[in-house]
Amino acid sequence: MVQGAGPLADPVTGHGRDDKPPGPALLRELVLRLPAAVAYVAGPDLVFEFANDQYRRYAGGRDLTGLALRDVPELAGQRREMAERAARGGQVLTDRESEVWVQTPGHEPEQIFADTVCQPVRDTAGDVSGVLLYGSDVTAHVRERHRLEALSQRVPGRRQPAAPIDVADAARRTRERVEFLQRVRQRSGQLAQLQRDRRQLETELRQAERFQAVGQLTSSITHDFRNVLGVIVGYAELGQDFSDDDKDPELRRVLEEIRYAAERGVDLCGELLRFSRRRQPIFEDVDLNDLISRTKALLTVSMGGHVRVAFEPSAAVLPVVRADRGQLEQVLLNLAVNARDAMPAGGILTIRTGTVDFDAERARLHPGMGSGRYVELVVSDTGIGMTPHVRAKIFERFYTTKRPGRGTGLGLWAVGNLIADVGGTIEVDSAKGHGTTFRIYLPAPPDGGPQRTA
Numbered sequence: 001m002v003q004g005a006g007p008l009a010d011p012v013t014g015h016g017r018d019d020k021p022p023g024p025a026l027l028r029e030l031v032l033r034l035p036a037a038v039a040y041v042a043g044p045d046l047v048f049e050f051a052n053d054q055y056r057r058y059a060g061g062r063d064l065t066g067l068a069l070r071d072v073p074e075l076a077g078q079r080r081e082m083a084e085r086a087a088r089g090g091q092v093l094t095d096r097e098s099e100v101w102v103q104t105p106g107h108e109p110e111q112i113f114a115d116t117v118c119q120p121v122r123d124t125a126g127d128v129s130g131v132l133l134y135g136s137d138v139t140a141h142v143r144e145r146h147r148l149e150a151l152s153q154r155v156p157g158r159r160q161p162a163a164p165i166d167v168a169d170a171a172r173r174t175r176e177r178v179e180f181l182q183r184v185r186q187r188s189g190q191l192a193q194l195q196r197d198r199r200q201l202e203t204e205l206r207q208a209e210r211f212q213a214v215g216q217l218t219s220s221i222t223h224d225f226r227n228v229l230g231v232i233v234g235y236a237e238l239g240q241d242f243s244d245d246d247k248d249p250e251l252r253r254v255l256e257e258i259r260y261a262a263e264r265g266v267d268l269c270g271e272l273l274r275f276s277r278r279r280q281p282i283f284e285d286v287d288l289n290d291l292i293s294r295t296k297a298l299l300t301v302s303m304g305g306h307v308r309v310a311f312e313p314s315a316a317v318l319p320v321v322r323a324d325r326g327q328l329e330q331v332l333l334n335l336a337v338n339a340r341d342a343m344p345a346g347g348i349l350t351i352r353t354g355t356v357d358f359d360a361e362r363a364r365l366h367p368g369m370g371s372g373r374y375v376e377l378v379v380s381d382t383g384i385g386m387t388p389h390v391r392a393k394i395f396e397r398f399y400t401t402k403r404p405g406r407g408t409g410l411g412l413w414a415v416g417n418l419i420a421d422v423g424g425t426i427e428v429d430s431a432k433g434h435g436t437t438f439r440i441y442l443p444a445p446p447d448g449g450p451q452r453t454a
Contacts, residue, residue: 034054036134036136036137037057037134037137038132038134038184039051039052039055039132039133040131040132040133040191041069041131041133042195044087045068045069046068046084046087046131047066047069048065048066049130051065054137057102058079059103078095078098079098079116087130087131090122092118092120094116095115097113097115097142098116099112100114100135113141113142114136114137114138116133117134118131119131119188121191121192122192123192123195123196129192132188134181134184225265229262229263229266230266232258232259233259233266236259236262240259264297281327282325283422284323284325285320286325287318288318288321288353288377289314289353291325291332292313296309296311298333299333302333302336303336304340306345307343307348308348309348309351310349312352313353314353318353318375319375319444319445323442324422327418330418332379334412334414335379335415336349339379339380339381339436342381342383342384343381343382343383347435348381349381350380350381352376352377352380354378355373356373356441357371358371358374358441359371366425366441368425372444374424375441375442376439377439377440378437378439378440381437382435383435384432385432385436386432394428395416395426424440424442427441
């Protein structure tokens with residue numbers, strides 16, 4: 001790598017190589033302000049995604065965004081053919097000192113000479129996704145050479161001495177051009193990454209739309225099934241009214257079991273409908289023990305028959321927490337489903353509640369949290385556990401270790417956001433082969449509870 005090459009400095013902060021890469025807006029602003037002509041065409045049709053003012057001069061100054069290269073007559077000929085060959089062959093193509101006519105609004109067309117480079121941009125699969133077009137104005141250099149050639153031809157039979165070459169200046173210009181091309185290549189990689197991120201977001205959006213459709217269908221079926229169970233409850237109660245305890249106690253017991261099972265099914269359908277209902281958050285005082293007790297039936301069904309759910313409520317009086325009940329239920333269900341997938345051969349999901357006092361030293365381990373009393377919610381499993389690398393990334397959006405189609409990477413990301421929304425924090429303890437424990441700390445009431453820091 002050439003000495004001195006590196007990322008462009010941020011024109012606002014002045015930060016350089018050790019800072020994070022600039023965002024899309026800053027990257028676009030930098031490209032638009034470059035003195036060279038820069039444009040990017042994407043896809044098989046080579047459609048312009050951006051072109052700075054210098055490049056738009058090649059097309060009479062008009063906006064090129066959204067136009068295919070073949071639809072711009074001013075760019076026909078060798079330049080268009082070179083861009084198409086670069087897209088097909090995936091090789092960098094260069095045309096030195098090519099003649100170009102540029103048009104600035106309000107001025108006559110002007111002839112210039114430019115060094116043109118067509119740089120293919122590849123995606124993660126190695127396929128060419130677009131071409132970066134770069135033109136450097138060398139008009140002054142070409143005209144000066146022509147002038148010297150003309151002067152040398154005015155003296156018949158006399159050979160004019162070659163113009164002296166400033167070696168240091170030529171080396172400097174070469175170094176600057178190499179550094180600039182390296183920066184353009186780096187920005188091209190960032191642009192390709194932005195395109196990959198956009199495609200991933202589009203994929204996740206389509207998957208979310210499918211989940212929404214399935215959720216609506218499930219909600220409708222659950223509603224109808226609850227109505228069917230209500231009829232069963234009604235007939236079971238009617239059968240009990242007509243039965244005689246003395247004559248047929250076994251029949252009455254069977255009817256009682258049918259009614260009990262149907263009522264449990266009705267309650268479970270109600271929990272499913274309430275959980276799937278979309279609404280704005282409603283913050284209220286929530287008793288975690290009561291919430292977990294009411295949600296346990298839904299959690300047990302979600303675990304299947306190979307995972308046992310154990311609830312160990314706090315023996316002492318548990319302070320209420322200020323939160324949205326539906327969001328806390330979603331946190332529990334997301335953690336439970338994640339634990340179930342970590343126990344394919346079966347195991348135990350344990351949920352515990354309690355209180356914890358944060359001193360100043362412990363509060364410093366959790367940015368934004370103050371010292372005081374917190375309500376603790378512990379969700380642990382006996383599953384396969386996580387490596388330190390996985391544990392460090394589980395709350396990142398779209399991060400998942402599951403096979404394609406089995407997970408979206410949004411479950412634990414949503415858990416982290418929901419807990420942060422109510423002013424809480426999460427600790428994760430896990431080791432490969434030794435299960436995973438999530439410890440969630442939620443602020444207790446203000447009277448004697450923690451004071452959050454800004």
